Amino acid sequence: MRIGVVTFPGSLDDRDAQRAVRLAGGEPVALWHGEHDLKGVDAIVLPGGFSYGDYLRCGAIAARSPIMSEVIDAANSGMPVLGICNGFQILVEAHLLPGGLIRNDHGDFVCRDQKLRVENTSTAWTNGFTANQEITIPLKNGEGGFIADAETIARLEGEGRVAFRYLEVNPNGSMNDIAGITNERGNVVGLMPHPEHATEEGFGPDTALAMRNGTDGLTFFTSALAALTNA
Amino acid sequence: MPTIVVEVMPKAELLDPQGKAVAGALARLGKGHFTGVRIGKRFELTVDGPVDEAVLAEVRALAEDMLANTVIEDVRSVHALETETVAAGETH
Numbered sequence: 001m002r003i004g005v006v007t008f009p010g011s012l013d014d015r016d017a018q019r020a021v022r023l024a025g026g027e028p029v030a031l032w033h034g035e036h037d038l039k040g041v042d043a044i045v046l047p048g049g050f051s052y053g054d055y056l057r058c059g060a061i062a063a064r065s066p067i068m069s070e071v072i073d074a075a076n077s078g079m080p081v082l083g084i085c086n087g088f089q090i091l092v093e094a095h096l097l098p099g100g101l102i103r104n105d106h107g108d109f110v111c112r113d114q115k116l117r118v119e120n121t122s123t124a125w126t127n128g129f130t131a132n133q134e135i136t137i138p139l140k141n142g143e144g145g146f147i148a149d150a151e152t153i154a155r156l157e158g159e160g161r162v163a164f165r166y167l168e169v170n171p172n173g174s175m176n177d178i179a180g181i182t183n184e185r186g187n188v189v190g191l192m193p194h195p196e197h198a199t200e201e202g203f204g205p206d207t208a209l210a211m212r213n214g215t216d217g218l219t220f221f222t223s224a225l226a227a228l229t230n231a
Numbered sequence: 232m233p234t235i236v237v238e239v240m241p242k243a244e245l246l247d248p249q250g251k252a253v254a255g256a257l258a259r260l261g262k263g264h265f266t267g268v269r270i271g272k273r274f275e276l277t278v279d280g281p282v283d284e285a286v287l288a289e290v291r292a293l294a295e296d297m298l299a300n301t302v303i304e305d306v307r308s309v310h311a312l313e314t315e316t317v318a319a320g321e322t323h
Contacts, residue, residue: 057300092302105246107252
């Protein structure tokens with residue numbers, strides 16, 4: 001299975017996302033923001049970083065780049081799309097996911113190993129988790145506060161579309177401790193924390209067993225491969 | 232060149248962490264009687280051509296679609312900037 005990772009000007013974690021795809025058993029395919037070519041991939045990751053230096057609003061300019069018209073069409077026809085951090089911001093700016101992301105309420109950039117609860121295990125990117133599984137993956141952002149109007153929050157909660165919720169600490173002032181959401185269909189998922197940084201022992205968050213041994217993020221990518229295989 | 236100004240503010244009901252930080256700094260400077268600060272954006276679009284109603288309508292649409300994210304911000308004003316064109320002796 002081929003999973004494309006789009007590189008925008010200012011993307012930082014595109015190589016990490018490619019590596020995560022490889023570790024999960026998929027074939028990573030580098031995609032370029034300035035082209036109208038998805039190179040026949042089966043799924044897409046919009047990686048973290050600071051596309052266009054966060055100018056205008058985080059993700060706003062990248063959401064209007066050439067390849068996004070193909071990404072939006074693919075997402076609307078059911079292709080699995082995962083937006084991580086800046087990728088999540090791009091997905092909301094492209095209106096593939098509702099709500100918005102604003103500067104952290106405390107004003108500081110935050111970088112920590114973050115505990116989450118996986119609350120929707122039927123999406124293309126979470127089907128390998130058990131219901132309400134608690135996971136720890138890195139979080140690093142300055143503008144990760146999820147907001148939406150009351151009606152949208154109620155709809156997301158009512159439809160089970162809050163895919164991930166922050167546990168123990170709300171690191172950025174997100175409404176309802178929301179860390180990530182999914183679209184109605186479950187193929188488009190966005191979250192602020194970084195699963196691609198927790199995919200290989202020795203390079204992830206600390207666990208009770210050993211330093212940097214956390215690999216909870218790998219399940220995002222194996223889930224997508226499973227969803228594609230079963231499709 | 233004729234210029235169109237677009238002003239965007241964060242929605243009133245949402246927290247504006249930048250404004251909050253500036254308000255905190257004002258308080259530390261002994262200016263605590265300024266009890267609130269909100270920070271928005273001002274865009275100045277120079278136009279190749281006259282500023283007519285059609286261009287203003289185009290900018291209003293752009294403001295709602297791209298310059299602002301109406302999930303988190305409000306477009307407060309879209310108007311032609313008069314002073315520069317008058318100073319330059321141009322008409323429009």
